[in-house]
Amino acid sequence: MDKVLEISLLYDFYGQMLTDKQRDIIELYYNNDLSLSEISEAVNTSRQGVYDLLKRSEKILYNYEEKLKLLKKFMDHKNKVLEAYKLLDDMGNSPEVNKVKEILGEIIETEM
Amino acid sequence: MDKVLEISLLYDFYGQMLTDKQRDIIELYYNNDLSLSEISEAVNTSRQGVYDLLKRSEKILYNYEEKLKLLKKFMDHKNKVLEAYKLLDDMGNSPEVNKVKEILGEIIETEM
Numbered sequence: 001m002d003k004v005l006e007i008s009l010l011y012d013f014y015g016q017m018l019t020d021k022q023r024d025i026i027e028l029y030y031n032n033d034l035s036l037s038e039i040s041e042a043v044n045t046s047r048q049g050v051y052d053l054l055k056r057s058e059k060i061l062y063n064y065e066e067k068l069k070l071l072k073k074f075m076d077h078k079n080k081v082l083e084a085y086k087l088l089d090d091m092g093n094s095p096e097v098n099k100v101k102e103i104l105g106e107i108i109e110t111e112m
Numbered sequence: 113m114d115k116v117l118e119i120s121l122l123y124d125f126y127g128q129m130l131t132d133k134q135r136d137i138i139e140l141y142y143n144n145d146l147s148l149s150e151i152s153e154a155v156n157t158s159r160q161g162v163y164d165l166l167k168r169s170e171k172i173l174y175n176y177e178e179k180l181k182l183l184k185k186f187m188d189h190k191n192k193v194l195e196a197y198k199l200l201d202d203m204g205n206s207p208e209v210n211k212v213k214e215i216l217g218e219i220i221e222t223e224m
Contacts, residue, residue, distance in 0.1 A: 014180065017179060076222075087211055091209075096199065099199055100200060
């Protein structure tokens with residue numbers, strides 16, 4: 001998994017364990033795609049300070065996953081649901097099949 | 113949800129965030145069904161000390177869920193998978209249906 005996607009997913013899972021400032025910086029960098037210099041101006045902190053905060057926040061997120069492994073477990077579940085969904089796709093278009101697909105589709109589309 | 117089940121599930125999710133001693137006490141009390149006095153003897157700590165450790169550990173688990181809500185999200189997913197599984201049960205016994213049920217069954221049986 002590429003790092004940007006991985007951090008975004010970890011942030012969805014464990015972001016609530018970060019401080020407001022740590023969250024701000026993760027969002028500006030990973031979700032809003034700002035550079036360190038731009039974030040430095042936006043949050044009135046030195047570029048080095050922003051960099052340190054970013055690395056520290058990433059480390060916290062990785063540490064939670066290393067201990068809890070909940071992202072991995074959820075991804076495993078979601079992949080199985082996707083596999084089931086694809087098999088249903090090959091089973092035609094009856095109302096029964098569609099109902100099951102609808103339920104599984106809700107899971108596939110859920111963000112954490 | 114009754115409290116014993118709730119704590120057991122929270123423990124499966126967030127137990128890795130507790131210390132070894134906190135984990136021991138949660139396991140002895142909730143999984144092995146020992147009394148406070150029995151745990152007190154087993155871990156060589158006063159009954160009051162065991163009680164305090166237990167309450168503190170429960171509070172940590174509840175706090176993680178209050179912030180992250182991952183147990184709730186996981187239960188929501190699992191309930192949807194169960195709903196899909198039951199609908200498949202009514203769709204007869206073809207190899208295609210059975211294959212999808214097998215995949216969903218793996219999710220239903222996973223513990224965290």
